[in-house]
Amino acid sequence: MTSNETITRVHAEPATPAVTGEATDWLQGLAKQRHFLRFTTRDLTDEQAGLRTTASELCLGGLIKHVTRVERSWVTFIQHGPSAMPDFTAMTQADWAERAATFRMLSGETLAGVLADYTKAAHDTDTVVASLPDLDVSWPLPKAPWNEPGTSWSIRRVLIHLIAETAQHCGHADIIRESLDGAQSMA
Template identity: 55%
Template sequence: MSEREDFVETLDKHRELLRRTVRDLTDAQAAERTTASELCLGGLIKHVAAVEARWARFMTGGAEAMRAGGEDPGRAGGAEAWADQFRMAEGETLAGLLAEYERVARGTDELVRTAPNLDLAHPLPPAPWFEPGATWSLRRVLLHIVAETAQHAGHADIIRESLDGAKSMG
């Protein structure tokens, strides 16, 4: 198997673990907070899809493209807007969030398969959590997307177990 197919397969594995945490839930259950955290299952799906979409734009066009999607609430609206990306908003459905996540995932998978060179690198956007002047290759971005997805799949598993005792990973 090629390195690119390894990335796609690994991403798909962690995406499936995340999706499994919302299996058979109602919209109300997906929106429910079950821990001290602001996180809910639908909000995690929403957040992971938005983060993956931003990093995919970075892969094709750098930091400027990353900001072009308009769904970076951390920059646009402060703490409340940042927290909103982890919640289901009025009118959002779990099915809709999952459909958007699937659309984003398929786009990322296609990008992984067709990018001319995974060594291509772009400067990171200015942020306190990035070293000034640092660049990330497409390969490094993919590793970050895998880590982000896996981390949030673990969060989702805890939230689901708190909701109704179901476990997606154990």
């Protein structure tokens, strides 16, 4: 196996479980954004994936870690409602520091490991969504300074949010990667 074949396998999309109907469109949209996020890490070393290249605290490996955590949190929300997420209004300084660590590659973490974890989270999301009979099921949002009290989101709205969040971080990743070595994802 050549190194290019290895890179392709690491960056390959997971097989999407059989899904039909509207969920197909949502999962395809999410898969496209996941691909672009992964693509920004092509040919990088672990050290490069952990570098901050802008005024921001963000790095490519940290962005992927963050999106992995966010996707897992929202899938748990889809399955179990707001009790699956923290009450962000009651978080301590230590809780916020732990959350901030999801935006960085920590000692001992590798790009391959971060990407593998993201691939697993994506597969788990796709499996859960493929099993859902109804995207209209709604849950109240968890308490958070950015959520309007009493607001509920349907599973469909959660999928819209996951696509938007991933796409937003794809833009961050493009800027970080171009600042790192001039490589561009969409040029």
